[in-house]
Amino acid sequence: MTTNGFDEQALDAAYRKALAAEKAGRTEAAATAYRACLGIDPDDHVGARLRLAALGVGETPSSAGEAYVTTLFDQQAEAFEDILVGQLGYGVPGLIGETLARLGFEHFDRALDLGCGTGLVGTVLDGRVDEMLGIDLSENMIEIAFDSGAYDHLYIGEALGFLEDFDEPEPFDVILAADVLPYLGDLAPLFSLAATRLAPRGLFVASTEALADMAGDGAAKGANAETGFAVGSDHRFHHGESYVRAALERAGFELVAFEPITVRMQEGEPAPGHLFVARRTGG
Ligand SMILES: C[S@@+](CC[C@H](N)C(=O)[O-])C[C@H]1O[C@@H](n2cnc3c(N)ncnc32)[C@H](O)[C@@H]1O
Incomplete structure (x- = not known):
């Protein structure tokens, strides 16, 4: 023991x-x-x-589980940026920055970066956000995010629990989740909780890995129209486009953009995904 x-x-x-x-x-x-x-x-x-x-x-x-995610990213933290960005061409944070600028969203008062990792999203948005909060399960990733200097407040914890329990009532005008949804299968709880923490017309910006493109040897098992997501041979969740769109709509979001992206290279091939910018509807 x-x-x-x-x-x-x-x-x-x-x-x-x-x-x-x-x-x-x-x-x-x-x-x-x-x-x-x-x-x-x-x-x-x-x-x-x-x-x-x-x-x-x-x-x-329904998710990768806290124990697994924490262990995996505590182990990977030190090499994360070298491997993911340097070797595998991971560029979702940069794409988020470009997409928000292209859509005319230049400035935010208060942002929350879910699964902030080493702080790449915070770094991209540095200077465009008055108050930047980050939360991640992995203490080792958070330590690197802290060193980036891009966050006003950092928290170690689970994203959904944080959205549910965070004791500051002040809403966010943007919530971001770059390459985090592949560790969450069922997106409905995340989307509903994010909506409760956003100001009216606040933005939810996130990336997914695509399900439809998983074919042949890399096929995700158990994918079906009922769930809309499945675990791939890479042990991450892949989400169907229609599933994500419907889950956003059910949680009270309208889409501003839903775009195909390459998340990173995976075994020499581009790993396809989506980047969406959704706006909270209603008052
Ligand atoms: C692939 S990394 C991406 C990090 C960062 N968003 C970026 O774009 O560089 C995924 C991160 O999400 C975190 N994560 C995954 N599931 C989580 C959860 N349920 N709650 C909090 N953090 C989570 C992991 O610990 C890891 O740091």
């Missing part, structure tokens, strides 16, 4: 077994070992639920 409350050695052994079986194409054995991981660690630090879903043998979870 460790401070995490589970047997880390047993988890490590089961996880290695699962990865080896998956690599060898032994899906049943891999699934058994991933289920063993969940038996040892129900909080799922290794992301076994995502892997089962990607194998097509487990239910699609």
